[in-house]
Amino acid sequence: MTNVTLEVVGGVDTHADTHHAAVVDTAGRQLADRQFPTTEAGYVALIGFLVSFGTLLRVGVEGTGSYGAGLARALRAHHIHVAEVIRPNRQLRRIRGKSDPIDAYAAARAALAEPDLPVPKVADGQVEAIRQLLVARRSAVKARTAAQVQIKTLLVTAPTPVRAKYRTLTDTALISALSRTRSSEDTTTDATLRALRSLARRHQYLTGEIADLDQTLEQLVTATNPALAATKGIGPVTAGQLLVTAGDNPERLRSEAAFAALCGVSPIPASSGKTTRHRLNRGGDRHANAALHHIALSRMSYEPRTRDYVAKKRGDGKTTKEALRCLKRAIAREIFTLLTSNVDVPRIDDLRPLRQARGISIETAAHHFGVWPMKISTIERGKRRDDDFTHTYRQWLLTT
Structure with missing residues (x-):
């Protein structure tokens, strides 16, 4: 007779055609394991198998972004907590061996031992x-x-x-x-x-x-994310990549430091003896890292504040690479706020009608502010965000 008061943890080793599920109790004892097909009926049967042993605390799933994506969606639909489990390293596999049941039990024990495992992306929005x-x-x-x-x-x-x-x-x-x-x-x-x-x-x-x-x-x-799309130096492709890195559920990111580590821009200590320094992080999502790199290079080319920041870091004795690493870390902090908070975007839809109503050409406005006409055009069309300039431009139009 099944003990319904027993608390259990599940683990799943995912594959293209089959998933192997295993169940352990809170003491880590093996209860049972079984293989299921990767179909809707198979997902339902797998979930039924896991919950039949008692109160299911959580399920550790390997490959939630690939073979385990469908199963992760099915588990969330049944309000079951899903934890993303990283496969064991090769050294452990050489010691313990390799099979579907072994990997499934390893996933279950990982979910049991580490309740703060990463929350997988929702991937359905x-x-x-x-x-x-x-x-x-x-x-x-x-x-x-x-x-x-x-x-x-x-x-x-x-x-x-x-x-x-x-x-x-x-x-x-x-x-x-x-x-x-x-x-x-x-x-x-x-x-x-x-x-x-x-x-x-x-x-x-x-x-x-x-x-x-x-x-x-x-x-x-x-x-x-209108605020991210309107941020200075961020285009649709880089913004899209940063959104993909965060996922449809950006609340899964615990802190801006965790997001920086996810993007591979967190500082890694590289000190020795009398030398105290940090180096580039070569881990994390490299596509997100490339997106932050493009933003940094873009801002360095035209934004005075970014240039001053890099110059200050160089003045502190940092190399160009180290200054760029610090800049990418600062940008990651800004992006994290845009991804996890509702940031209001100043309206710009009134600028062009206001200018046209006063009979002012783009060239005249550009000459007044000493900028290229393209800047006025991109501001009016919402292709570039510059809150200070937008406010000054609007006040000038209202008083002209």
């Missing part, structure tokens, strides 16, 4: 849609780059007339010209032109696909 679009975009960018490299490589060994005709063109003009090439009577030249035309048209198609994905991404990112 708008952020999951953004992730899927980013995967497609990343693939398209990689394929477009490969096509462009192949074009340049073919031109190096192309027949002399072909090489002489196209070698001086810019990349944009080269792709456009090659997409319109015609056949040649010479067999080798004709084959070369056909290959170049095919690659150029592939490049054009992928460029259009990337532009379409970027437009959809911008809409989704703005709808999901």
Whole structure:
């Protein structure tokens, strides 16, 4: 007879076609294990198996972002606490052996011993849609780059007339010209032109696909987190990646220090003897790290406050890499606030009507403030966020 007052913890070793579940009590004793198919019926049977042994405290699941994603959603739907378990390291596996039951019991014991394991991403909202679009975009960018490299490589060994005709063109003009090439009577030249035309048209198609994905991404990112999308130096792709890193449930991030570690920008002590220093963190989500790196480089190119910050760090004796690491850590702190808090975005939809109602051109406004007309345009269209300038610009329009 099942003891319904018994408290148990589950563990699941996930695979593409099957999941192996195991149950232990709060003392770590093995109770039972069983294999289930990765179907809706299999998830229901697995959950029924786990709860049949008593009060289920939590379930440790390996691979909640891959093979275990469906099971994690099913467990959350039944209001069961899910913990993300990292597979045992290879040294432990060499000692204990490797099998599905062994891994399932190891996951259960990990969930039992460490109640503060990471909470997995929900992966069923708008952020999951953004992730899927980013995967497609990343693939398209990689394929477009490969096509462009192949074009340049073919031109190096192309027949002399072909090489002489196209070698001086810019990349944009080269792709456009090659997409319109015609056949040649010479067999080798004709084959070369056909290959170049095919690659150029592939490049054009992928460029259009990337532009379409970027437009959809911008809409989704703005709808999901307007404050992040409007932040200075952050574009739709970098904002989308940071949202994906946090997940649809950013409340799972315990602190801004945890988010910095997740992005691989937390300082790692590297002191020895009389030397006291920190080094770059080479762990964490490298896509998120790259996004923070792009934001840092963007702000360093035009934002005075960021330049002053880097100059101060350099004045303190830090190298350029160390100053950049500190800057990325500071940006991570700012991003964490935007991801986990509701930040109001100042309205900008009144700026253009206000300017047009007073008969002021963009060029006139730009000349007054000593900036490029593009800055006025991007501020009015919400493509760039600069709260201080927006406030000054609005006051000028109201008093002009």
